[in-house]
Amino acid sequence: MGHLGDRLKLMVKTFRRESHRVLDSERTTIHGADGMLMLLQLAMAEVNKQHGREFKVDLSDVLMVWKYLLLDKLHLPPPSSARLENYDLIREAYESFLKRSNTVDLVDVFSMYKQLRILHVDPEEPVSPIQLFEFLSGKMESMDLPESSVPSTPSSKARTCSSQLKVAMRRVYCSYLSLLVNSKNDLALALTLDVPSRSLGQQAFTDIKHAGHNSTMSLFLAVTSFVRAIQLGGKGYAPAESDPLRKYVKGLSDFVQFLDNLEEILGETPDPSVCGGRLVMAIRSALVKGHSSADQVHTAAEETAKELKERISQLHQVQKQTANERGTQISPARPKAHAVNHATAYGGRDTVKVLMALLDGEALNPPCQNKAELLSEDQPVLNGTEGTCILTLFRSPEVTTGSSPEPLRNRVQSRADLLKPKVRDRVVRSQFACTYRDEELPLNRVLEFPSTSQLPTCVHPAPKTQTTTAVDEEDCSPDSPAKPTSKSPGAALRQKSGNAQNTGAGHGKRTSHIRVQSNGNKRKQVDSEQYEGSENEPPEKKQMSKMSVKPPGRRVSKASSKKKLIAGQGKLTSFFRV
Known part of the structure; x- marks a missing residue:
């Protein structure tokens, strides 16, 4: 042997x-x-x-x-x-x-x-x-x-990179030719889908893989069926808008169109040598597009195309010589179930036989000595965007679910904010807002200040008996001047107001402050009078407030005391009087 x-x-x-x-x-x-x-x-x-x-x-x-x-x-x-x-x-x-x-x-x-x-x-x-x-x-x-397949040992790192790039480039050429022979070869499709770049990266390949798995089809058939449905399907047959492959219509269409062009060359050129040369040059034109002549990818594509053209011509000559020795130009046709171009639209029988012989010779090449170069993720870049590592391509990309771990404090706070009742927004009220009545305090004040909710929050507490008696005695005596006490409602108002200053000044200063304020701003005087005569106060509170601010020597008529106002009428009347 x-x-x-x-x-x-x-x-x-x-x-x-x-x-x-x-x-x-x-x-x-x-x-x-x-x-x-x-x-x-x-x-x-x-x-x-x-x-x-x-x-x-x-x-x-x-x-x-x-x-x-x-x-x-x-x-x-x-x-x-x-x-x-x-x-x-x-x-x-x-x-x-x-x-x-x-x-x-x-x-x-x-x-x-x-x-x-x-x-x-x-x-x-x-x-x-x-x-x-x-x-x-x-x-x-x-x-x-085999004689032609012994790899030469490079002497420098530059030659090592060039040799690895050339091996990867030859693998891409043979993968394109393999798809013409065997469209079910998923490994060949993985090596050619995004070489040259068609914006079909890892996520696109993962979606194609899922589509093929769900429909029990090969990857190439899943791609072609989707593109044909887009191109030829009507409104009821086109893929749904939610189909994941909808995002890659342009890239998948370019890939299928390129393989259709190769199929046309294969079916229209009868001579295997010429047809093989045209196929290789078509692949070469796609691979070198966008690369300068000084680029390593361009050089590797040129050298590989030249070698494959010569190899196809040699195989064709060998097959012709074998056929002449047997005394016939073409082998007898086999049954249709075993025909080479069975169930295909195009396909020259002689050219397909030459391509199969070429691929069989590539399978007999010796294994790569450096397994790390073959299996690692650091592969030569042929498409200008990323490498062609098969393991990385078949690995589904990580999808962010939004459930990344956060600090426990942030998660507890976000949960508390979610469960806390929303504060009711205050609406824009009209000019008759004085007739409205606030039902209760906002809920957020009760939630945020739980200690104050335990205390009595009566807005108008009942007056004390001692205070009322003192005020009545002072008001009934005609000789006594009007002296505001600290217990009177007017004093309470001054303490609430930001303009009042309790710095130990006498009662006279407070009285003059009230007079200046009433002379300067009539609106405030009306409001204070309304506050003193508000119907929201208890009856004892109303009497006390009226008696505490009346001038000395003046008595309240019984007719005016009998006249009662409905809720909000006093403030509304004062507003329109101004």
């Missing part, structure tokens, strides 16, 4: 030729070593999320499970280390992702090839399980690897 790379190519070529015997679809694509490792990382993160942990996983755990997974699938003796607790769940999630995306890995290809060889194809197997394990683990020597 030849080198290991040639034997792997023979295994994959045989599998591709006879895959209709073991698979339901001929458009099934193959994941290489790097793709298998990325899917394993996603499966482990998904299991962690199911167990209540974060959607992430350590690199050391991924490498340990990676070794155990290869030995288990190849039916080799397990490692000496203890078996991981959740390994069965991880294996189930890994196989489910492969089946859902219509893909297989190289270990599955090896197992199917063994079934085909037992039937009638080849008498012996070209690759042993040990050799395939060493190849996928990266332990195989460089002389046994």
